[in-house]
Amino acid sequence: MDDLVRRTSEAILAATHVVALTGAGISVESGIPPFRGKGGLWTKYDPAEYADISAFRRNPGKVWEMLREMRRVIQQARPNAAHTALAQLETLDLLKCIVTQNVDGLHQQAGSRNVVEFHGNDRAVVCQSCGREQPSADLSVEVLPPRCACGGVLKPSVVMFGEMIPRDALLLASAAAQKGDVVLVIGTTAEVYPAAELPFTVKRNGGIVIEFNLEPTVLTDSIADWSHLESASASLPAVLVALRARLN
Ligand SMILES: [Zn+2]
Structure with a gap:
C-alpha cells in the first residue's frame, strides 16, 4: 500500500472528529467544469453581469439564462467515486460532516447526510x-424569469456574489472546525473566506490537515500535513479500502 494512503487511513482511525471541506474540484469528473476553468460558466458569462445579486435584481431574466444553463449542467451530473467514498466514510462513522462550497447536491446524491452548504443549493427556488420556497425540480424555465404564484421573481437558493453566506451554514461549519481533529480538504484551494477558516482552525487546534488536490496549492507547502496530488476519485477510494482492511 501507498505510504501516504496508509498514513491517511491511520490518522482517520485515530481521530475522533473527521471533517471534510470540498470545492469545485471534486465535481469536475462528474461533468461540472469549475466556473473559471475550461468550459466553465464564467468563460461564457461575465460574472459581474451574471453572478452578482445586484445584476439579478436589475435584470433577473438575463441572469436566469446563466442559471438555466447551470441547472442543466447540474441535472446531468452524477456523483463520482470521490463523492461515494465520502458517503461511505460517513456510514462507517469515520466522517462527521462535509462542508462544501458546491451547489450541485452531489454529496447528498451519493448518500452523504451531514452536509453543510456554504453557497446554498440548486434544489429550491425562493420568491423574491x-x-x-419551492422545489426547483419541476420548475418551468421556458419563460424567464420564472415567477411565483404571487407574481414575484423566483431565484435559486444559491448564494450569489454580494449575498451573505447562510448563517446556519457558518455556525455549523464553525462548530465542525472547532471539533475537528482531522480535516480532509478536497478539490479546493481553500483560499477564500469562509472556507479558508476551516483547515486553519483545525490546524491551530493541533489537528491534521490532509489535502486531496490535482495540483499543489497554497496549502501544500503551508498547513497541509500531507497532500494527495492526484484525482480524489482515485485517492479517496484507496483510503477507504485501506480503512476497511483495518476495520475487518
Ligand atoms: Zn411569491
Whole structure:
C-alpha cells in the first residue's frame, strides 16, 4: 500500500472528529467544469453581469439564462467515486460532516447526510417578493424569469456574489472546525473566506490537515500535513479500502 494512503487511513482511525471541506474540484469528473476553468460558466458569462445579486435584481431574466444553463449542467451530473467514498466514510462513522462550497447536491446524491452548504443549493427556488420556497425540480424555465404564484421573481437558493453566506451554514461549519481533529480538504484551494477558516482552525487546534488536490496549492507547502496530488476519485477510494482492511 501507498505510504501516504496508509498514513491517511491511520490518522482517520485515530481521530475522533473527521471533517471534510470540498470545492469545485471534486465535481469536475462528474461533468461540472469549475466556473473559471475550461468550459466553465464564467468563460461564457461575465460574472459581474451574471453572478452578482445586484445584476439579478436589475435584470433577473438575463441572469436566469446563466442559471438555466447551470441547472442543466447540474441535472446531468452524477456523483463520482470521490463523492461515494465520502458517503461511505460517513456510514462507517469515520466522517462527521462535509462542508462544501458546491451547489450541485452531489454529496447528498451519493448518500452523504451531514452536509453543510456554504453557497446554498440548486434544489429550491425562493420568491423574491413573498419569500415562499419551492422545489426547483419541476420548475418551468421556458419563460424567464420564472415567477411565483404571487407574481414575484423566483431565484435559486444559491448564494450569489454580494449575498451573505447562510448563517446556519457558518455556525455549523464553525462548530465542525472547532471539533475537528482531522480535516480532509478536497478539490479546493481553500483560499477564500469562509472556507479558508476551516483547515486553519483545525490546524491551530493541533489537528491534521490532509489535502486531496490535482495540483499543489497554497496549502501544500503551508498547513497541509500531507497532500494527495492526484484525482480524489482515485485517492479517496484507496483510503477507504485501506480503512476497511483495518476495520475487518
Ligand atoms: Zn411569491
